[in-house]
Amino acid sequence: MPSSFLGELFGTLVLILLGDGVVAAVLLNRSKAQNSGWIVITAGWAFAVLCGVFTAAALGSPGADLNPAVTIAAMLRGAYDPTTAIFHIVAQLIGAFIGAILVWLHYMPHWAETNDAGLKLAVFSTGPAIRNTGTNLISEIIGTFVLVFVIFCIFAANGATSGSPASGLGPYLVACLVWGIGLSLGGPTGYAINPARDLGPRIAHAILPIPGKGDSDWGYSWIPVVGPLIGGIIAALLANALIPTA
Numbered sequence: 001m002p003s004s005f006l007g008e009l010f011g012t013l014v015l016i017l018l019g020d021g022v023v024a025a026v027l028l029n030r031s032k033a034q035n036s037g038w039i040v041i042t043a044g045w046a047f048a049v050l051c052g053v054f055t056a057a058a059l060g061s062p063g064a065d066l067n068p069a070v071t072i073a074a075m076l077r078g079a080y081d082p083t084t085a086i087f088h089i090v091a092q093l094i095g096a097f098i099g100a101i102l103v104w105l106h107y108m109p110h111w112a113e114t115n116d117a118g119l120k121l122a123v124f125s126t127g128p129a130i131r132n133t134g135t136n137l138i139s140e141i142i143g144t145f146v147l148v149f150v151i152f153c154i155f156a157a158n159g160a161t162s163g164s165p166a167s168g169l170g171p172y173l174v175a176c177l178v179w180g181i182g183l184s185l186g187g188p189t190g191y192a193i194n195p196a197r198d199l200g201p202r203i204a205h206a207i208l209p210i211p212g213k214g215d216s217d218w219g220y221s222w223i224p225v226v227g228p229l230i231g232g233i234i235a236a237l238l239a240n241a242l243i244p245t246a
Contacts, residue, residue, distance in 0.1 A: 004061035011056025016099025018048035042182030069232030096200025117214030126190035140227025148235035192224030
């Protein structure tokens with residue numbers, strides 16, 4: 001097991017605890033943040049990424065992938081061998097699952113106060129504004145392509161790891177990137193852009209005793225897994241052709 005396993009697990013846990021937590025705050029009845037809107041959700045997710053990155057780095061994963069799409073793309077860029085990549089993905093899924101359980105515990109009284117099963121599911125996983133398999137898949141591919149490709153740009157040899165103005169600001173810039181993706185590209189599907197972020201909490205939703213929760217929409221669940229993986233791979237291939245490694 002690589003030393004980065006715990007970093008990826010706890011980093012993703014923090015990512016989901018704060019990310020799904022802000023969704024719960026906005027959507028669940030009688031929350032003090034109820035109805036505070038999309039800007040709050042996108043900002044909360046950006047800060048969740050920032051906190052997850054610092055947690056992962058402190059616990060042994062300086063790359064702080066927190067996302068199977070990023071891990072696979074980094075592997076294609078030569079950062080990891082396949083075994084390390086697999087361990088990262090397993091850690092991310094476990095962390096996402098545990099983070100979602102903590103959100104459930106934190107908002108325990110609010111589930112029974114919320115009648116809309118769709119809102120309860122939205123705390124844990126993404127869903128489309130307009131359900132269309134082809135366009136939903138394309139949205140997740142594009143959103144994740146932007147995430148991964150711009151991350152590679154930020155950490156390129158002439159980017160945040162060198163003497164440029166971005167030097168040392170990498171985690172903050174990635175958080176801003178996630179915020180921008182949410183604001184600009186998040187409308188169609190809720191911008192999963194991360195298979196672990198969607199799948200781990202969706203599994204938690206399926207097994208937790210949430211009153212009136214409805215089903216977990218497994219018919220849609222493959223889109224926020226497959227779309228991000230495709231987008232990340234495309235980004236890695238293009239980066240290999242255009243962006244020097246750090």
